[in-house]
Amino acid sequence: MFRMQKPLPSKFSEADNSELIDSIKKSKDILGEKLFxxxxxxxxxxxxxxxxAKGDSLALSKLAAKQAKAKYIVFCGVHFMAEAADxxxxxxxxxxxxxxxxxxxxADMADIDQISQCWQDLQAIVDIQNVVPITYxxxxxxLKAFVGQNGGSVCTSSNAKSVVKWALDKSPDSKIIFFPDQHLGRNTAFELGFDHSDMVLWDPQLDLGGNDKKxxxxxxxxxxxxxxxxxxxFSVANINEFRQQYSTGQVIVxxxxxxxxxxxxDLAGSTDFIIKTITAAPAGAIFGVGTEIHLVNRLANENTDKTVISLDPLICPCATMFRIDLKHLAWILELLVEGQVTNQIKVNEKTKAMAKLALDRMLEIV
Ligand code: SF4
Known part of the structure; x- marks a missing residue:
């Protein structure tokens, strides 16, 4: 999805980190409780x-909603998270x-036109009443609005199993379309006792997603x-290398x-699960972790009595998350101090209502 961020004024793009840190501190002091x-x-x-507050997207959005005095919620994350917060x-x-x-x-690998086309194609082949759409x-x-409108639910990596089970329990003929992450969908289906023969992959670039009607x-x-x-x-080869080096280590992904x-x-679970497992482990524990590198490094720094390393020594950070830096934060806050709101993420009312329905459904399930 194409979005255009205008270039920053040179005051920010050319500033060094200490100037930016001073500016952010000053803006935070001025804005006080109005800012979260x-x-x-x-x-x-x-x-x-x-x-x-730090956390995953859903936890942060729910927390922001409780900060009634905060007029401005600055989300240092990515676009879909800011939408969920709105x-x-x-x-x-x-x-x-x-x-x-x-x-x-x-998130950009599935757009509403592709999902609507897929739904229309399925309608011609199966009883669409039995199809439950689930979006990560x-x-x-x-997409959240689409699932809200069509009797489905949102899920997170913490509750995907419960949400998929809820969808399966709707009817013995329930069929699930899970987007946009094939891996979370597949791993959840396996957790519930299904195997590859129960699943097909939908490639939006191909007719019928690359499948036949049968x-x-x-x-x-x-x-x-x-x-x-x-x-x-992250690959099986990464896990084998880790195990060769640390025979008593645990792999968590x-x-x-x-x-x-x-x-x-050895273990798989959400970001929250990874944090809690490593934090609760005894001193001396060794973990090879398969997730984003900033989180792995932070866990290593916060658990100096344990060994916490990335499974892939060459892993890059999430490039889109990485776009949020001191320059952009300082810029956005100085504008707020001047009374100017820029980069507001606003979901239109109709989409918001339907997406909220899908999010509320998820919160009722778990
Ligand atoms: S790590 Fe980055 S690219 Fe991957 S799902 Fe999270 S935000 Fe998206």
Whole structure:
């Protein structure tokens, strides 16, 4: 999805870090309780130091909604997170994304036109009343609205199993279309006892997603061909290398990793699960972690009595999260001090209502 962030004034683009840090501190002091900064776990430390709360996208959005005095919610994360925050926060709260180019490559792998086309194709082949659409929270608000409108639900990596089970329990003939992350969908289906023969992959670039009518009629799960470019990088070879080096170490990965990696790991779970597991482990524990590198490094720094390393020594940070930096944060805050709101993320009312329905459905399930 193309979004255009205008270039920063040279005052910010050419400033050094100490000037930017001073500016952010000053703006935060002036704005006081009117400002609440959210920092996603995958953000770099120089941003996290200014966050009033850190967490995953849903937890942060729910927290922001409770900060009734905060007029400005600055979301140091990516676009779909800021949209979710706008959906869940109060009407008079303004959600701001410091860099509009901070998208999510996975969320951008499914757009509403492609999903609508897929739905229309399925309608001609199967009883659409039995198809339950589930979207991972890492998706545009329009997709959340689509599932809200069509009897489905949003899910997160923490509750995907419960949400998929809820969808399966709707009817013995339930069929699930899961987007945009094929891996979370596949890993969740396996967790519930299904295997590859129950699933097909839907490639939006191909007719009928690359399937024939029989395959679509028989499949229990239609998995959208999307992935996270960061988590998909972790491989079985990474796990083997880690185990050769640390025979007593444990491998813990995020379910956005491929099924082969999740199957081979000792533990798999959401960001929250990874943080809690490592934090609760005894001194001396060794972990090879398959998730975003800023979080892995932070966990290593916060757990100096344990060994916490990335499974992939060459892993890059999430490039889109990385777009949020001191320059953009300082710029956006100085504008707020001057009374100017820029980079506001606003979901239109109709989309918001339907997306909220899908989010509320998820919160009722779990
Ligand atoms: S880590 Fe992956 S899923 Fe998360 S924001 Fe980055 S690209 Fe998207």
């Amino acid at each position: 900064i959210l920092g996603h776990h995958y953000q770099r430390d120089e941003i996290i130091q200014f966050a009033d 959906i869940l926060t109060l009407d008079d709260q303004i959600v701001i994304l410091p860099d509009l180019n901070a998208g999510c490559s996975m 929270i890492n998706s545009a608000a329009t 395959e679509l009629t028989e499949a229990k799960f239609i998995l959208w061909k999307g992935h996270c470019s960061i988590h998909q990088r 995020h379910p956005e990793c491929s099924h082969e990696v999740v199957e081979k790991a």
